Amino acid sequence: MKLRDIAHSRTGDKGDISNISVIAFDEADYPLIEAHVTADRVKELFHEVVHGEVVRYTIPSVGALNFVMRQALGGGVTRSLALDAHGKCLASALLDLEIPDIARPIQAA
Amino acid sequence: MKTIRIGSGAGYSGDRIEPAVELAEKGHIQYLVFECLAERTIAIAQGAKLKDPTQGYDPLLAERMLAVLRPCHEKGIRIVTNMGAANPVAAAAKTRDIARSLGLGGLKIAAVSGDDVLETLKSGDHRIEETGAPVSSMAGSLVSANAYLGAAPIVAALKAGADIVITGRVADPALFLAPQIFEFGWSMEDWDRLGKGTVVGHLLECAGQITGGYFADPGVKDVAALARLGFPIAEVAEDGSAVITKVAGSGGAVTTATCKEQLLYEIHDPAAYYTPDVVADFSQVRFTQEGPDRVRVAGASGRPRPATLKVSVGYLDSFIGEGQMSYAGPGALARGRLALEIVRERLALTGVEATELRFDLIGVDSIHGSALSTAGGQEPYEVRVRVVGRTGSLKEAQRIGNEVETLYTNGPASGGGATKSAKDVVAMLSALLPRELAKPVIEFMEA
Numbered sequence: 222m223k224l225r226d227i228a229h230s231r232t233g234d235k236g237d238i239s240n241i242s243v244i245a246f247d248e249a250d251y252p253l254i255e256a257h258v259t260a261d262r263v264k265e266l267f268h269e270v271v272h273g274e275v276v277r278y279t280i281p282s283v284g285a286l287n288f289v290m291r292q293a294l295g296g297g298v299t300r301s302l303a304l305d306a307h308g309k310c311l312a313s314a315l316l317d318l319e320i321p322d323i324a325r326p327i328q329a330a
Numbered sequence: 331m332k333t334i335r336i337g338s339g340a341g342y343s344g345d346r347i348e349p350a351v352e353l354a355e356k357g358h359i360q361y362l363v364f365e366c367l368a369e370r371t372i373a374i375a376q377g378a379k380l381k382d383p384t385q386g387y388d389p390l391l392a393e394r395m396l397a398v399l400r401p402c403h404e405k406g407i408r409i410v411t412n413m414g415a416a417n418p419v420a421a422a423a424k425t426r427d428i429a430r431s432l433g434l435g436g437l438k439i440a441a442v443s444g445d446d447v448l449e450t451l452k453s454g455d456h457r458i459e460e461t462g463a464p465v466s467s468m469a470g471s472l473v474s475a476n477a478y479l480g481a482a483p484i485v486a487a488l489k490a491g492a493d494i495v496i497t498g499r500v501a502d503p504a505l506f507l508a509p510q511i512f513e514f515g516w517s518m519e520d521w522d523r524l525g526k527g528t529v530v531g532h533l534l535e536c537a538g539q540i541t542g543g544y545f546a547d548p549g550v551k552d553v554a555a556l557a558r559l560g561f562p563i564a565e566v567a568e569d570g571s572a573v574i575t576k577v578a579g580s581g582g583a584v585t586t587a588t589c590k591e592q593l594l595y596e597i598h599d600p601a602a603y604y605t606p607d608v609v610a611d612f613s614q615v616r617f618t619q620e621g622p623d624r625v626r627v628a629g630a631s632g633r634p635r636p637a638t639l640k641v642s643v644g645y646l647d648s649f650i651g652e653g654q655m656s657y658a659g660p661g662a663l664a665r666g667r668l669a670l671e672i673v674r675e676r677l678a679l680t681g682v683e684a685t686e687l688r689f690d691l692i693g694v695d696s697i698h699g700s701a702l703s704t705a706g707g708q709e710p711y712e713v714r715v716r717v718v719g720r721t722g723s724l725k726e727a728q729r730i731g732n733e734v735e736t737l738y739t740n741g742p743a744s745g746g747g748a749t750k751s752a753k754d755v756v757a758m759l760s761a762l763l764p765r766e767l768a769k770p771v772i773e774f775m776e777a
Contacts, residue, residue: 229551233596242594269699280600282616283590289598299370300647300757302688302718310697
């Protein structure tokens with residue numbers, strides 16, 4: 222399955238640093254996301270866009286990860302030549318990541 | 331326990347105006363806050379102020395004030411905003427004139443300035459954070475330097491009875507934190523409560539981004555009535571606990587999911603969110619849906635504030651020239667690619683001096699590059715060629731757009747819709763300044 226099936230995401234920008242959140246729709250899926258959406262995978266996915274380090278922060282209390290990516294915005298939002306200078310669209314690209322299908326118990330209503 | 335309701339009337343300078351009127355009229359709020367300063371807004375406004383000393387504040391200030399002053403006056407709602415940009419005093423004077431024209435006598439307006447630290451930064455031994463270069467080495471190209479002030483001067487203005495507080499550069503959450511400090515009498519060293527109040531400010535500062543705006547993704551995250559998106563309200567209690575909600579009957583939604591997205595928006599380390607007032611800790615925050623469009627936020631805390639203030643430094647960086655042209659129908663992709671090749675060769679042939687160039691095919695791979703963009707594999711019906719470059723002069727920048735435009739008569743078949751632009755670029759860097767070197771100044775005027 223795609224990450225988009227179990228998580229949502231938003232990108233933020235500060236200078237040449239982009240941050241992307243990955244938030245489980247259902248907090249029960251957080252461990253799965255934590256296991257498979259690693260800083261290395263994110264760096265590999267964005268290798269054409271992000272030229273600096275990628276650091277991952279975990280926020281289990283809201284079932285979310287936060288990726289902080291340096292040298293990610295064409296030298297900085299205010300001077301970038303990119304069409305999407307803020308990198309706003311990066312969040313949608315991340316949700317296209319492939320995540321292994323794992324059968325989950327169906328939650329009682 | 332005492333509670334107050336704070337509404338967020340704008341998420342950025344150009345934001346919609348009528349949701350703020352809706353907040354004032356139907357939101358049962360005591361404070362209406364407008365956060366309108368993007369990173370480089372002040373640097374650009376500084377240019378306007380230099381040309382005309384009565385200018386340099388937010389271009390929509392008059393329109394916003396005309397729309398909200400009467401309902402706010404009638405309901406006793408105080409306004410806090412950073413629409414003063416590079417000239418809070420002129421913004422306050424303009425607001426006073428508008429209040430008088432509406433017959434709203436007696437309104438007390440405070441202008442908070444002192445964030446402009448350009449001369450201080452130029453004269454001392456300070457360095458640019460990103461490059462490590464001394465600020466003095468950039469003296470010729472600097473256009474602005476504004477320290478992010480904290481909540482204290484806004485609190486002082488509210489204590490002095492201001493109905494409207496207009497600031498320049500202030501940390502965004504501080505605009506929301508100040509009314510909480512003032513109303514609840516919090517100490518400026520009550521780090522736990524300041525951390526809680528800062529989370530509330532952070533959640534509210536982008537207005538519609540927490541009420542379902544910038545959230546909708548049809549089929550996955552559906553949001554109703556986005557064209558009538560309501561702006562958020564925080565219901566804050568004296569102990570710092572808070573509920574995020576919005577005006578009943580407005581569009582959008584406040585859910586734990588919309589709140590989580592906004593919590594992590596523009597955050598780096600969630601355990602250390604630096605502001606001039608507190609280092610807030612968002613890492614233990616929890617959200618609970620208490621009812622329709624009502625989400626409780628809990629678990630935030632804080633640690634002592636930093637000894638330095640962040641300064642946003644604006645400088646003349648370069649010039650950017652750009653041209654675009656569309657191709658559609660069968661063979662559009664091949665014609666678009668040919669167009670890019672021609673422009674690339676022409677720029678070299680005619681000796682356009684660019685330090686950086688981009689050749690994009692919009693609709694194909696312009697946003698995320700070729701590796702991420704080939705997933706679909708299907709040829710697009712239409713493409714838009716985009717060539718953009720950085721130069722040392724406006725004249726040189728104009729040559730880039732011109733080369734794209736000449737594809738009209740010289741290029742591949744059926745290119746249409748050419749556009750071109752050239753502009754100077756004021757870019758932003760940052761510096762850290764010992765906090766005592768930025769001295770807030772408050773000026774009062776009455777309508």
